[in-house]
Amino acid sequence: MELIRGLHNIRPHHQGCVLTIGKFDGVHRGHQAVLSNVIRKAREMALPATVMVFEPQPEEVFNPEHAPARISVLRDKYEMLRALGVDRLLCVRFNRQFASQSAQSFVHDLLVERLGVKFLVVGDDFRFGKGRQGDFNMLLEAGKRDGFAVASTRSFRMHNCRISSTAIREALDVGDFALAEEMLGRPFAVRGKVVHGDKKGRTIGFPTANVFMNRCNTPVHGVFAVRVGVNKQMYQGVANVGSRPTVSGSRTLLEVHLFDFNGSLYGQPIVVYPVAKLRDEKKFASFEALKEQIQLDADAARIALTI
Ligand SMILES: Cc1cc2nc3c(=O)[nH]c(=O)nc-3n(C[C@H](O)[C@H](O)[C@H](O)COP(=O)(O)O)c2cc1C
Ligand SMILES: Nc1ncnc2c1ncn2[C@@H]1O[C@H](COP(=O)(O)OP(=O)(O)O)[C@@H](O)[C@H]1O
Structure with missing residues (x-):
């Protein structure tokens, strides 16, 4: 998978793609369903399956105090998208200047002129451009004019609940790791x-191996029974995520x-x-x-790990 870091690294040969735009935080089973459609369409059209993400995420720029914790950092996202068969990851540096461009210019200058999008997949609640003025209908109109098709993604449901990054964060917050795993399609992990x-x-x-948490912002807090992978070997242990008051x-x-x-x-x-979560810090x-x-x-923790 090719990583395009920043708009300035888009080259003429990047023209032509099947594109999806989103946060893909966690790359959960809902995301995986969308991505498999994108990849299928891309293979059909003989174009690269391309994912556009924003880094940092918009809330982290506009409302850093209240931005939701990341389920996956960019590095994990990269690995998961690559493993699913995505061809290109375009990582757009999100800042106030980028956010101030009009919806028209986002579609015309970036999607059409520079990326040559032929098929676009976004959620039907996707909003973009200055003041969030661009929406799904505007993309449909632009697509008719500029020659690309637009499809919306449908919510992926499980036990009659919509799988979402928010639902996964809530499960992690209360220590329901089995539910988080079901929604993610893999166990939740912290790497470092x-x-x-x-x-x-x-x-x-109690020697403790210390790992810095990215952005001081994590969806899990407190004391846990854990399994730990080191050097292809698994260990059991006990961990604390916190600020050590x-x-x-x-x-x-x-x-x-x-x-x-x-x-x-x-x-x-x-x-x-x-x-398993044992207690709060x-x-x-x-x-x-x-x-x-x-x-x-x-x-x-030893007991929790034997159950
Ligand atoms: C299982 C576990 C639980 C912990 N719980 C707390 C806690 O409730 N409050 C706290 O201030 N620190 C807690 N800590 C962090 C300790 O303060 C920390 O491990 C100790 O200061 C050693 O730090 P060092 O690894 O930098 O030497 C916990 C650590 C572990 C391993
Ligand atoms: N059973 C163990 N669990 C975790 N770390 C261990 C263990 N045994 C040895 N270590 C080593 O000891 C270090 C932690 O010791 P500690 O006194 O807490 O120092 P530090 O404050 O640098 O983390 C770990 O980073 C690791 O290299």
């Missing part, structure tokens, strides 16, 4: 590289203690699968009290 911390964990018998931490970290493991993980990529009166609680968490 192990960084150095304060070296306090080892002094209480007891030791006056600030930025959000994932910290994971692996059971029955003794070695160095610094610099290694790890993948952490939460299995809290501030303890002393580090000693926190240590006692972590021992209880570890015991509870």
Whole structure:
């Protein structure tokens, strides 16, 4: 899959595509259904299946305090789209200047002139351009004029519920990882590289591999029983996602203690699968009290992992 990073990297040979535009946060089963239609159409028309995403996402620019947590960071999205068979990922840098262009110019200058779209798939509630003035009907009109077809996606339902990134975030928030997995079509995971911390964990018998959380914004918070993939091996463990109020931490970290493991993980990529939520993070009166609680968490995690 080709990654086109920014509009300035679109070249004349990128003319002609079957295109879909969206956030694709989580690349869940609803997204997967849309993408498989895009790919089928692209193969039929002998054109590249192209996905346009915005980075950062519009809410993160306009309303950063209230932007929803990401289910998948761009890197994970890239991997999943590639695995599904998408040919090109166009990642548009979203900022106020980009957002201020008119709906007409977005369609005509970008979609038609530069990308040469022949078939466009968007949700029927898709809005775009300055003041969100562009909508599905405007795309249909433009398509008649400029020679491209437009199709809308229908909601993908499961147990009579619409699968959505919001529904998945809600499931993750309450620790319903089985439901999140059903909607995602794979288990939810947090990935990252192990960084150095304060070296306090080892002094209480719980060394923890620390991973920075992207954008300090994650859909899971608290203490979890987890499975951890390191170097093609799976371990069990207990993890905390939070800001560590007891030791006056600030930025959000994932910290994971692996059971029955003794070695160095610094610099290694790890993948952490939460299995059960044990409790919320809290501030303890002393580090000693926190240590006692972590021992209880570890015991509870071992039990949760055997069920
Ligand atoms: C299972 C588990 C639960 C934790 N719960 C909390 C908590 O409730 N509150 C808190 O302030 N820190 C919590 N922590 C974070 C500890 O403060 C942290 O692991 C310790 O300070 C060691 O940090 P270091 O890895 O940077 O040395 C938890 C850590 C683990 C592994
Ligand atoms: N069972 C284990 N679980 C997690 N990390 C471990 C384990 N055993 C050894 N380590 C190593 O110890 C480091 C964590 O020790 P810690 O004292 O908490 O230091 P830091 O503050 O740098 O995370 C990990 O990054 C990893 O390299």
